[in-house]
């Protein structure tokens with residue numbers, strides 16, 4: 001079985017405990033305009049282009065002229081000779097395909113580097129979209145006795161069936177209101193709420209992450225609604241983290257041929273502190289990674 005990965009590498013403590021091998025899996029069912037990994041959105045992948053390094057000769061269809069690319073021509077191109085026949089810094093496909101066994105072997109060989117409680121984290125894109133492959137990969141990792149974590153937007157209806165294979169479940173919850181959630185991400189939050197409830201009831205180790213975006217969820221009333229939502233449940237196995245907006249992915253939007261639509265979305269320190277204090281006062285455990 002094969003799996004599409006658009007980025008892989010080690011990261012310390014930000015994607016679960018310790019030093020971790022993180023696989024970013026291609027494809028997402030949301031379209032958040034603040035996404036830091038836009039190259040991971042399209043299921044079929046995307047062409048990342050650095051125009052300053054483009055060379056006209058590498059395209060037999062004339063899509064590249066004077067360091068500009070006509071993506072209309074590329075959309076109908078399946079051979080992609082610019083990539084299959086040439087190796088340049090100017091253009092690449094966002095993902096590579098691997099066999100599941102290859103990744104399990106890689107993780108096994110890397111296990112000496114999993115210090116401080118590390119292991120493997122599956123991230124995205126939205127990792128669960130390649131559901132069968134993710135299931136097989138997690139099984140292989142567990143058989144190899146490797147600590148597993150998944151970073152998910154929580155929207156897959158069968159997410160709960162993966163719980164026995166996941167040591168740490170990291171779930172986003174972007175907005176408590178389904179309509180507002182849909183207005184920015186493209187989908188409502190009904191399934192996410194159901195999965196959150198199930199996770200809080202059934203999973204022993206849950207980290208819930210709330211991205212803080214100005215104009216989307218940074219009002220005091222928003223913080224109160226979020227806290228009120230979680231206070232309904234047993235959160236004794238859960239912790240919470242706030243992820244303030246940043247612009248790290250902006251350059252990649254351009255490389256993918258997409259317009260970056262976020263402007264003035266930074267939240268101030270007072271907003272972050274208000275969220276953290278309110279959650280702590282509500283007995284919701286706040287952490288920083």
Ligand code: SF4
Pocket residue numbers: 058059060061062063064073074075077078079080081082083
């Ligand atoms: S994807 Fe196809 S059309 Fe586009 S630059 Fe590459 S070879 Fe040319």
